[in-house]
Amino acid sequence: MIQSLEKGLAVLQAFRAHASLSLQEIARENGITLGSAQRVAHTLEQTGYLRRDPRSKRYSVTVKAVGLGYSYLYRQPLFQNAHAVLHQVNQECGEIVNLAVPDGEDNxxxxxxxxxxxxxxxxxxxxxxxxxxxxxxxxxMWAQLPPAELDRKLRGIARIKHTPKTTTDPAALRLLIDEARRDHYAYADEEFFPGDVNVAAVIQDDHGEAIGAVNISVPKPRWTLARARQELGPLVIRAARAIGKHG
Incomplete structure (x- = not known):
């Protein structure tokens, strides 16, 4: 393990939640000393990944940081094959279609x-x-998990109310996941964004492993949950299978 590299990557990740950070904030966010934060920030500035405002002395990420994810987004066969399918689904339903993958941190x-x-x-x-x-x-995605792993995730969920309708009770969440397992698609009704209903189905690889999900997001009151489930549930299932077949 190269600790200096680990620190540098951690500092860059800290900017995901902030438009800019001071040296003191970089140190606090990453649990490192002010001297260490200064060395890491200086290195990232010299290599072009951070810029320092000469007046406020605060650091922000530059466009060069986008390049860190370019190879992942551009070279993955899954994404190349999914592009055409997502456009086709968009033409069919006239709504927002997303592709999402798990990050290993329950997001x-x-x-x-x-x-x-x-x-x-x-x-x-x-x-x-x-x-x-x-x-x-x-x-x-969670509907594909073995029972023991699902139990562990449900015990560890952060009970944050993103909206008044966010499901935070593990037992209620389990029922929704069991329903998703049965129906081969999941739904969420205004649970992260107010006025947003979304349905999704998993994309599986050649070995049957869930590697991502197709999601259709629709607005209330133009869509009801019942209509979204009836019309879009079969659509995301079909799209996910099409992407997996050619992935």
Whole structure:
């Protein structure tokens, strides 16, 4: 383990939740000394990944950091094959279609999005993370887990109310996941964004392992949960199978 490299990567990750950070904040966010934060920030500045505002002395991430994820997004065969399918689904339903993958920390990361032109959606750039427990994509993924692993995840969920309708009770969440396992798709009703209903189905690889999820997001009151489930449930299942077949 190269500790200096580990620190540098951790500092970059700390900017996911902040537009800018001071040296003191970098140190506090990462549990390192001020001197260590200064050395890491200076190195990242000299290599072009951070810039330092000459007036406020605060650091922010530069566009060069986007390149760290470029190879993952551009070279993955899964994403290349999914692109056409997501556009086709968008044409069929006229709504926002997303592709998300798990990050290993109980979040789903949005890596691809196709939105209709008729309205401006919530800004969700590639890399946006949403908790598995509060998203249809995450629940669809959790429905594939062995019982013991699902039990562990449900015991460890952060009971945060993102909206008044967020499900935080593990027993209630288990019922939703059991339903997703039975129906082969999951749903979430205004559980992370107010006014948003989303349905999702998992993409499986050649070995039957869940590797991501197709998600369709629709707004209330134009869509009810019942209508979304009836019309979009079969659509995400079909899309997920099409992507997995050619992945």
């Amino acid at each position: 789903m990361v949005f890596v691809m999005r196709v939105a209709p032109a008729r309205h401006i959606p919530v800004y969700l750039p590639a890399g946006t993370r949403i908790p598995c427990a509060a998203s249809a994509s995450g629940r669809a």
